[in-house]
Amino acid sequence: MTTITLPETSAIDGMKNQPLTPGQLMWRRFRKHKAALFALGGMIVLLLYIWLGGLVFSRGICAPTGEFLTAEAYANCNDTAQKLQPPSREHPFGTDTIGRDILARTIYGGQISLTIGIFAVIVEVVVGVLVGAVAGYFGGWIDDLLMRVTEAMLIIPSLFLLIVLSKAIGGSVPEIQFLGRAFSGSVVVIIFVIGFTSWMYLARIVRANVLSLKEMDYISASRALGVSDARIIFKHLLPNTIAPIIVSSTLGVANAITSEAYVSFLGLGVQTPTASWGNMLDSAVKYLQTAPWLWLFPGLMIMLTVLCINFIGDGLRDALDPRSTRNV
């Protein structure tokens, strides 16, 4: 892996005029990763689809009430006379077991799935970074205790933790309003459950980084100047370990989306009528043969999204954190 690449002429020209900013350097390295670039394009299309797609595809007359509905109301309109219709001009992805339009539900389900992915990662980063930084910085028995807990959580298969936790706290959170739409309480529960079961790898990465950084001279200097521990951790240590945090939280979004699908597939995740890509799949086994469109499209959306995010994560790793190895 020790290939030496000479700077291109343009790079030399660039240096003559002006030094490149870190952002430009990052973009330059990211661009080299063709799959990541392609995935970035794919992700933009997917985001446009779930953000604006509702304006185009989610409108129509809801037969049982006879009203003309748009947006999420249309996605939740159930017309049992139309149940389990195969894909057609009117319903390009077909209809589900109670006659809701699957295309519209993949759009609004996508909003939920991505929201869960992003917020679960925020929880994951907060917990993981805190545990990792505190363990690495203070060392001693604090480190021992936190790392044993981390290891114990890594040993138990995360799906079991997910099932138990979503069973334990599920159904006790009321509906909340956010970004102009209502989220059922189960969404909030799932965000925390996924966040609290996925921080362990991040904690280990942050700890390892903090361990090596805290021996540096500038940290000793800060300490000699009487800077507080909290300030050293947040102002000096964490900004220097931001690259692996960004990379692993990008990949974390992909993991959280899959985790949501697993929990919802088992019927313990997001509760209907709110759609998510995961809960659209929960009756799939029953209709494996009779209605393949029921599980094909939501699954395809999950796969494409997760694939794009994974490629972007790989590209970011190359761009931000060239020294790290994959999968650790």
Place this chain on the structure above:
Amino acid sequence: MTTYILRRLLLSIPVIIGILFATFALARLIPSDPCRAMLGEKATDDVCDQFLERHGLNKPIPVQFAVYMGEIFKGDFGNSFRFSMPVTEILSQRLPITIELSLAALSISLLVGIPLGIISAVRHNSWVDVLTMLWANIGVSMPVFWLGLMLAYFFSLTLKGTPFQLPPSGRLSPGLIPDPFFEVWNMTLTEGTTIYIIAEFISRMNILNSILSGDWKVFKDAVQHMVLPAVALSTIPMALIARMSRSSMLEVLGQDYIRTARAKGLKQRTVVIRHALRNALLPIVTVVGLSLGGLLGGAVLTETVFNLAGVGRILYEAITARDYGIVQAFTVVIAVFFVALNLIVDISYAYLDPRIRLN
């Protein structure tokens, strides 16, 4: 080496006790009482008191924990509320199915993943490499159960009537009842003895049992039923293993001693397998160890899709029904399994890399 193994063994004792406690606590975390979950919402307080009394659930939590620990050390996991039979009995019926499925999936992921990783590293940037990596990325991006659904649909419906048709669910075709290998061998075993329990446990793994008893009709049928779930379950670990093998091999292949080996005129095969692979194995072993956790979690989903009555499925049902006995027993078994597995991974580190042994 022996001291190293002994030290690792001693270190795993507190971990196991910790997990036992966590399991016990988690099972009690699940809200609503087991009585009404079992006997229905309309159960009267009197009936429930009797139920709690019978299962020792009315005692204080610390007492329950002490009783529970004591029984575990005697190998007794108590009774399942739902099935009214000893949990160990259920365990011995379900565990073979999951073990068989996981072993099949693990074998596939190792036998395909490692060679693919090696080939992509040796032919770095060739079309084989690009395709393998693309496929590995798709593999880790697919929800296990969705892949299972696609496979089941494709092989049981699209290919219906062709020789490639495969059954989408169950373990054996209806009507096919395998004879336990010990009966075929005319072994006289007394029911209840340890040997009988072990023999019965092994005989419940259909593929192994049919090989042992030489029943090729059952063997073929069992393998056909195993292919789809095993392939579905193997995809994610396979992709991870292929990726890790590739990056680890790439790193090793760039080192000076490999160039020296090539300069000595050694064959490509010898250089790759004898010189490079052994040094590249360490990170691969780590990933294999880690992906086994995912394998067990994935087993729940795979067993759901393919309608297999394994451990994962029953554990999920037990959590939903608050069947403490089963939840505890299975988590303990899984935890002990993982601690043992980590031990094996650590020992194989020490075996692969003498430096670890000496520290």
